[in-house]
Amino acid sequence: MDQLLNDFSPGLFIMQALILVIILFLMIKFAWKPIMSALTEREEGIQNALDAAEAAKKEMQNLQADNDRLLKEARVERDAMLKEAREIKEKIVADAKEDASSEATKLIENAKVSIEQEKQAALAHIKHQVAELSIGIAQTVVKKELASQDDQLKLVEGMLEEVTLN
Numbered sequence: 011m012d013q014l015l016n017d018f019s020p021g022l023f024i025m026q027a028l029i030l031v032i033i034l035f036l037m038i039k040f041a042w043k044p045i046m047s048a049l050t051e052r053e054e055g056i057q058n059a060l061d062a063a064e065a066a067k068k069e070m071q072n073l074q075a076d077n078d079r080l081l082k083e084a085r086v087e088r089d090a091m092l093k094e095a096r097e098i099k100e101k102i103v104a105d106a107k108e109d110a111s112s113e114a115t116k117l118i119e120n121a122k123v124s125i126e127q128e129k130q131a132a133l134a135h136i137k138h139q140v141a142e143l144s145i146g147i148a149q150t151v152v153k154k155e156l157a158s159q160d161d162q163l164k165l166v167e168g169m170l171e172e173v174t175l176n
Contacts, residue, residue, distance in 0.1 A: 143173055 147169055 143169075 147166055150165065150169065
C-alpha cells in the first residue's frame with residue numbers, strides 16, 4: 011500500500027478521471043438509450059410471452075372444458091341411441107312374434123277345417139259304401155230266399171268278411 015501512495019501521480023489521476031467522465035458521457039449519449047431500449051424491449055417481449063403463455067393456458071383449459079362437455083354430450087347421445095335401438099329391436103321382435111302367432115293360428119284353423127272336411131268326406135264315403143253293401147246284402151238275401159234265419163245270418167256274416175272297409 012505504501013508503494014501505491016508513493017507511485018501516485020495527481021496528473022495521471024486527473025487524466026484517467028477525465029477519460030472516465032468522457033467515456034461515461036459518450037456511453038450515456040450514444041449507448042445508454044439503445045441498451046435501455048433493448049432491455050425494455052426484451053422485458054416487454056418476455057412479459058408478452060408470459061401473457062401469451064397464460065392466455066394459451068386459459069384457452070387450453072377452455073378447450074379442455076369444451077372437450078369434456080362435448081364428450082359428455084356424445085355419451086348421452088350414444089346412450090339415447092342405444093336405448094332407442096333396443097326399443098326398436100324389442101318392438102320388431104314383438105311384432106314378429108305376434109305375426110308368427112297369428113299365422114300359426116291361421117294355419118291351425120285351416121288345418122282343422124281341412125281335417126273336418128276330409129272327415130266329413132270319409133264319413134260320406136263310408137256311408138255310401140255301407141249303403142251299397144246293405145243293398146247288395148239285401149238283394150242277395152232276397153234272391154236266395156233262404157228259409158232259415160241261421161242261413162241268412164251265416165250268409166250276411168260271410169259277405170261282411172269278404173268286404174273290407176277302407
